Amino acid sequence: MASTTSPQDTTARHLDDRRRARTKMVRRGVAGLAAAAVLGAVGVGYSSTTTAAAPVTPSTDGTAAVADPMPYLPDHGYDGNPWGDPSTATDSTEATEATAAQQVGLAYISTTLDYGSGEAAGTGMVLTSDGEVLTNHHVVEGATEISVEIASTGETYEAQVVGYDAATDVALLQLKDASGLSTVATDSDEAVEVGDDVVGVGNAGGTSQASAAAGTVTGTGQSITVSDESGGSESLDDLIQVDADIVAGDSGGPLYDDDGEVVGINTAASSGSADITGYAVPIGAALLIAEQIASGQESGTVEIGASAFLGVTLAPTATGSATISGTVDGSAAAEAGLVAGDTVTSLDGTSITSSEALSEAIAHYDAGDRVMLGWVDASGQSHTDAVTLGAGPVG
Template identity: 55%
Template structure:
């Protein structure tokens, strides 16, 4: 039997509204081109999108047992108070136990090359906070995809100097929970030091990050490597749409919400992984993406790869929330002044084709839009409330980070 763990919610820097029940397409995870957002009268959206610390969960946690040898933990996450990818911290999260070593404040050496990341969630009126690592002196930053997902604006603070920069999304690998950012007009930044030897079972490590979203204190959680090459199964709160992260480093470092995207250091102060997920309750189990795995994806982003796994820039955006309907994708809501709104598509209409490709469901619409880029003009066919079929050329815009 699989053990169950629950990923931590993100740290938030401001109060956020409670979302209503979401249409089917809003719970689709890690699909580039997902056109589900909230604005105006639409409910604040929360999209379950990965095995994460720092985002995408909001339900109360339950105590879990440490996984037995050979088992795969099931990391279940859901939607909670918050916005598009950003959630408040509910009671019960924290992944602590009586055997965990309490996290302390990071040293000056441990924050070199580490940044705080605050994202503006413009379609839900909230903010979320996470962590990242500076890879180049001109401001290339590595973080988790879930830290920036849904972001319409990103502000990054360099912890060692206090400098602040705006950031753009260069590329993402959503299914691996990796994102690459670029800081605007940055130069001369100190970078993290990456390990090239990997880690061993029992090795001492320290997880550093923006635990709790506290801008005045960066935490350092000591621990040891308890397992290697771990796989965890991520699913929505209902247990649907399962997805795996593989090859992870498992530790007993007591990572917290907001640590997502932060470095997992070895005893020499070199980065061996990127903090990504943790258990809640019971024995501490935290998970990090090996830095070699993350940097392989960074290399693909740098090389301009744009495929089913690696995405360049921001996704194309139609500006609707959708649900499965009869004979197409039913529009549940429309972003004011977005591409769909400007084309005359309204709530209750049913999209039946995009670019001449038939659309029979919300997933079909997501898939069709995933093949487009911001700025593309595409024909959208829909059936309105009166049963009349209409077609319009719609110019897609850049959406929130995916």
């Protein structure tokens, strides 16, 4: 049995690289609409600002107050073992350029967030030759477009989210028209133990240049609290803790053992004044979730496919009605001709009397469903039209 350290409650931060930092305005609901009457921006979700990473200092209670690590890609490498031997490095926790062997099955993930309101980048791992890619849920959260570049070949594909489990921070993507891809080698049979040599590989800083950070396992079965740019937080359990210098953009990438097999998914990092502590989801747990997603079994916290999306933004003053302030370009609402000032009154015969009612009604449908939409324009004239619900941002 693997040796462990005592689980600890550690505050950490996800490792995706937000190229344009985002201020969350509203949390996307299952219908692409959430808290509209209060927050006023439904189905859009983000505004963009630019920010730099802040220095990090431990708090007095022993947890870490964490800001995004600054992206970087050092220019020195390892000698000998192509998987990286910490004993030969200048600093065993510094990142280096990844070797060709470490890039087999590696994928760079780039996303457009909420219809162009932001961008993000992360990492993934190719599981099948026809393009199933494993990554973190938070790498694709909020995405409305996803492109994936294969590190070893430079080929780029469009991708769709097959499903995800936010509770364990796992997502499965499918690349469009992919075939003959090289895949990562995984090891879910041999237990990870404290002291094992590991290498975290990923798209550090969103540069589409693979870096490798060597280190050792310093804990297993760890529990952490993960924060994000919006100030929200969530808990992740049963993680592998490492002292490898994994950073922003590495999320979703492989944590290799000394045999060059994947034992975890780089997921979060906590840093103090000098040292970074990384965390990874064990590959065995992630593969079980990926298999469930691939089989289409939606249960518990596992979500399959895209949520339905009407594509309206609701007026901040819309209380007791579903009056809109605009539509998302190319959405079902826009195609039907809805404009600012219109009020949605029905969906497939269900009366809509509030933004919450609209959200609940859409939640019963899937992306691609065709429904009858009723609305009243600003002059009081009633309209109905059949619309095809689109795919909303990844929840």
